[in-house]
Amino acid sequence: MSGFNIKVVCRFRPQNKLEIDKGGFPTIEIDENGTRVTLKGETTSSFTFDKVFGMDTTQKDVFDYSIKSIVDDVTAGYNSTIFAYGKTDSGKTFTMMGADINDKNTKGITPRIIEQVFTRINNAPSNIKFTVKLSYMEIYMERVRDLFNPSNDDLTVYEDKTQGVYVNGLYEICVANRDETYQAITYTNMNTKSSHSHSIMVITIIQKDINTGAAKCSKLFLVDLASLKKVGKTNSSEQALEETKKVNKSLSTLHMVINALTDGKSGHVPYRNSKLTHILRESLGGNSRTTFIINCSPSSYNEANTISTLIFGVRAKAVKNKAKANADLSFAKLKALLKKSKTETITFQNYIAALEDEENSRRSGKASPEDKWDMLDEINKDDITTLPSEPNFKTIADDTCRPITPFVTLENDELEESLKREKKLVNQLAEKETELKNCEKLLESSKEEICHYKSQELSLHQENQQFIAEIAELRLQLQKLSAESKEKEINDDSLKETDESVSLTINDTAILRHYLSNAQESLNQYTKTIDSLQKENQALEKNKVEYESRLKKLEEDYEELFSKTVATSPENENTEEATSALKVDLETQYASKNEIQQQEIGELRLEVEELKQVISKKTEDILKLSQNLQSMKEANNSLLNIHSECDKKINYMRKTMDENSANLTAINEALVCKLQLSYEKESELEIVKNEAQEKYDYALKAGSEAEKKVAILERSLDQLSTVQKQASILPNSSICLSDRKLAARNERIQQLEALLQHSQEELIKQNRKLGEQINLLRERLQQATSLRSQRVVPVSFARIARPVRGGGGEAAPTDCQTNTLASSTEKNKRGSWI
Numbered sequence: 001m002s003g004f005n006i007k008v009v010c011r012f013r014p015q016n017k018l019e020i021d022k023g024g025f026p027t028i029e030i031d032e033n034g035t036r037v038t039l040k041g042e043t044t045s046s047f048t049f050d051k052v053f054g055m056d057t058t059q060k061d062v063f064d065y066s067i068k069s070i071v072d073d074v075t076a077g078y079n080s081t082i083f084a085y086g087k088t089d090s091g092k093t094f095t096m097m098g099a100d101i102n103d104k105n106t107k108g109i110t111p112r113i114i115e116q117v118f119t120r121i122n123n124a125p126s127n128i129k130f131t132v133k134l135s136y137m138e139i140y141m142e143r144v145r146d147l148f149n150p151s152n153d154d155l156t157v158y159e160d161k162t163q164g165v166y167v168n169g170l171y172e173i174c175v176a177n178r179d180e181t182y183q184a185i186t187y188t189n190m191n192t193k194s195s196h197s198h199s200i201m202v203i204t205i206i207q208k209d210i211n212t213g214a215a216k217c218s219k220l221f222l223v224d225l226a227s228l229k230k231v232g233k234t235n236s237s238e239q240a241l242e243e244t245k246k247v248n249k250s251l252s253t254l255h256m257v258i259n260a261l262t263d264g265k266s267g268h269v270p271y272r273n274s275k276l277t278h279i280l281r282e283s284l285g286g287n288s289r290t291t292f293i294i295n296c297s298p299s300s301y302n303e304a305n306t307i308s309t310l311i312f313g314v315r316a317k318a319v320k321n322k323a324k325a326n327a328d329l330s331f332a333k334l335k336a337l338l339k340k341s342k343t344e345t346i347t348f349q350n351y352i353a354a355l356e357d358e359e360n361s362r363r364s365g366k367a368s369p370e371d372k373w374d375m376l377d378e379i380n381k382d383d384i385t386t387l388p389s390e391p392n393f394k395t396i397a398d399d400t401c402r403p404i405t406p407f408v409t410l411e412n413d414e415l416e417e418s419l420k421r422e423k424k425l426v427n428q429l430a431e432k433e434t435e436l437k438n439c440e441k442l443l444e445s446s447k448e449e450i451c452h453y454k455s456q457e458l459s460l461h462q463e464n465q466q467f468i469a470e471i472a473e474l475r476l477q478l479q480k481l482s483a484e485s486k487e488k489e490i491n492d493d494s495l496k497e498t499d500e501s502v503s504l505t506i507n508d509t510a511i512l513r514h515y516l517s518n519a520q521e522s523l524n525q526y527t528k529t530i531d532s533l534q535k536e537n538q539a540l541e542k543n544k545v546e547y548e549s550r551l552k553k554l555e556e557d558y559e560e561l562f563s564k565t566v567a568t569s570p571e572n573e574n575t576e577e578a579t580s581a582l583k584v585d586l587e588t589q590y591a592s593k594n595e596i597q598q599q600e601i602g603e604l605r606l607e608v609e610e611l612k613q614v615i616s617k618k619t620e621d622i623l624k625l626s627q628n629l630q631s632m633k634e635a636n637n638s639l640l641n642i643h644s645e646c647d648k649k650i651n652y653m654r655k656t657m658d659e660n661s662a663n664l665t666a667i668n669e670a671l672v673c674k675l676q677l678s679y680e681k682e683s684e685l686e687i688v689k690n691e692a693q694e695k696y697d698y699a700l701k702a703g704s705e706a707e708k709k710v711a712i713l714e715r716s717l718d719q720l721s722t723v724q725k726q727a728s729i730l731p732n733s734s735i736c737l738s739d740r741k742l743a744a745r746n747e748r749i750q751q752l753e754a755l756l757q758h759s760q761e762e763l764i765k766q767n768r769k770l771g772e773q774i775n776l777l778r779e780r781l782q783q784a785t786s787l788r789s790q791r792v793v794p795v796s797f798a799r800i801a802r803p804v805r806g807g808g809g810e811a812a813p814t815d816c817q818t819n820t821l822a823s824s825t826e827k828n829k830r831g832s833w834i
């Protein structure tokens with residue numbers, strides 16, 4: 001394919017906060033020329049583009065080095081397109097619109113282009129009249145929304161020969177200067193943009209030279225592509241998946257279109273599979289000068305995303321476009337062309353007249369005059385090349401396999417008529433032949449595509465099987481993990497119980513301690529009482545000894561007194577009786593006193609004995625209590641040891657449980673990823689199925705057209721037989737010749753009919769096969785869908801995050817009246833670039 005390659009520039013933004021927080025680091029290295037970038041992350045890979053902009057590149061530099069020339073192209077009449085491609089948060093909107101449209105440093109390429117366009121217009125010669133029109137649309141979930149009139153949110157895309165592809169009913173507003181354009185864009189800011197929608201701004205520039213009438217019309221498409229929507233971890237309902245599929249359809253079709261344009265095999269480019277590629281079909285492989293700005297993250301944290309984006313960029317770079325200036329010719333040029341074609345017509349008329357003369361002279365048996373040969377030759381040489389193009393003319397002349405028509409001299413009218421018919425039939429046959437060839441080619445390409453789809457389907461099937469096996473494995477792992485976690489839970493419960501018993505024992509120990517301290521206190525009290533009792537006992541013993549010594553002394557005193565009395569008394573015989581009586585009396589008193597004292601001493605001794613017993617008992621109790629205390633202390637220590645061990649075990653269990661739950665989450669995430677992958681595969685499969693369906697429909701149409709052509713051929717045959725009948729009226733010699741001629745023609749027609757019949761049968765067979773294959777594909781798709789739905793059910797935590805979308809919008813702006821736009825509602829304003 002000839003033409004110019006699409007231009008691809010690559011821009012790296014600085015690392016964002018998340019990437020820095022996650023420990024990411026820049027992995028890119030750009031060469032001296034600024035055209036090659038090497039990624040030095042987990043793997044090392046290099047990619048070459050028309051220009052690579054590093055992290056610190058300013059908006060001005062990006063514009064000056066890669067976009068400025070596009071404005072030249074547009075003003076020269078070339079259609080141009082700029083795509084911003086990249087993953088989410090890679091800086092697409094920052095590059096296209098910038099952080100602030102009015103800030104001279106941070107404004108993006110769109111405001112800079114607008115500025116440049118109006119600078120060009122202001123500097124252009126005064127005889128050139130410019131009209132600049134602006135329209136702005138958004139594609140979300142395969143619905144086209146007019147951003148100048150947001151209530152128009154499902155516009156239709158049409159295609160016809162004069163206008164090409166266009167969006168029906170899309171507002172176009174005329175803008176006269178930079179500020180008006182900014183105002184219009186600011187108005188639409190209230191209605192844009194989710195990161196899952198594509199925004200397309202179209203700037204149409206019409207220029208007319210009022211002196212010469214020459215005109216140019218060019219369109220500049222500024223496309224901020226959406227980011228791929230991922231399948232969420234929760235809420236992966238059928239409806240949500242359907243929504244994701246619709247959101248991603250345009251991007252996956254863009255990939256397929258670029259693949260079809262670059263793989264050199266695909267005859268069919270699936271532009272019509274999505275609104276985005278349908279609207280921008282001329283930008284991809286058609287009449288447009290196209291630039292892709294590939295936006296990437298430089299961080300090791302996003303390495304995989306960056307590599308896939310760069311691979312897309314390399315692929316896009318291989319697409320070739322065929323841009324041509326859209327210029328209408330001036331009056332002078334048109335006049336010159338008219339003059340030339342008039343002279344050509346006169347020459348042809350002369351040529352035809354000369355031919356007719358020659359024909360007439362041949363028919364009348366005269367040789368053509370030699371002086372006319374030169375003229376014919378001249379005409380042949382000079383003008384035959386400028387014959388109006390008749391597509392089948394040359395084919396017929398070159399077709400050597402066609403039987404040569406014998407020359408017959410017929411009557412003039414008949415001959416002419418028969419010649420005319422013959423020519424007509426031959427033309428028709430040639431047409432049929434080319435159509436047949438086209439059909440065959442189409443069949444071939446369909447076959448190839450089917451083969452391709454088959455192989456794709458096979459690989460998808462294999463991948464599906466792999467997924468199923470992996471999912472089964474993951475399920476087993478999940479079951480194992482859940483069993484383990486249950487076991488852990490049980491262990492945890494038992495540990496908790498032990499913990500509780502330990503805490504109970506600790507309580508017991510506290511009670512015991514309290515009891516022990518009470519016992520200790522009472523023991524101390526007892527010891528004190530015993531001490532006091534012993535002291536009392538000792539005092540009593542002392543008293544007793546004192547009393548005894550005093551009694552002894554009294555007895556001795558008494559004895560002494562008695563002997564003195566007896567010795568000194570005169571009346572010995574009278575007093576002897578009194579003394580003995582006194583003695584008896586004293587002895588009895590003494591005996592009773594002694595008895596009482598002995599009783600008291602006995603009682604005291606008993607008391608002392610009792611006290612001694614109590615003391616020994618208390619001592620035993622104390623001993624027992626101290627033993628108990630000791631054993632309890634030991635028990636307490638062992639319980640404390642058990643408790644600390646239990647603590648350790650609980651901590652360990654907690655840690656393992658945390659690890660297990662982290663593993664479970666990782667497995668769940670992996671499952672969700674797998675699910676997403678299989679979903680993406682499925683959506684691709686569906687797209688493939690749709691394409692096959694289209695092919696099938698096309699082939700069916702071709703079949704019915706071929707049938708129509710057979711009918712026409714049959715009609716031609718009838719005409720031919722009529723000619724044959726007419727020819728039967730001719731003289732015998734002529735009849736013979738014309739019979740042969742007709743027989744030859746009949747034979748040829750029969751051959752062609754047979755050929756047609758054969759190709760028709762082939763076509764029907766192929767159609768049938770195609771139908772079967774489509775049915776097979778459908779079945780497999782259904783299987784895949786049911787498998788997916790089976791797989792989806794257990795992952796109940798998956799959810800698709802709904803994109804945040806601007807809504808609302810006021811009355812639409814009228815053409816060429818943008819001043820009212822800015823006053824509209826401020827609702828849903830996106831703060832990123834205005």
Ligand SMILES: Nc1ncnc2c1ncn2[C@@H]1O[C@H](COP(=O)(O)OP(=O)(O)OP(=O)(O)O)[C@@H](O)[C@H]1O
Pocket residue numbers: 012013014016055086087088089090091092093094095099194195226227295832
């Ligand atoms: N070259 C850059 N320099 C500084 N900041 C940037 C650059 N590129 C992007 N950013 C910042 O990164 C953030 C994300 O950028 P932006 O919104 O343009 O990404 P996006 O690709 O359009 O995302 P989405 O597809 O989700 O809409 C913004 O805050 C923007 O200001």
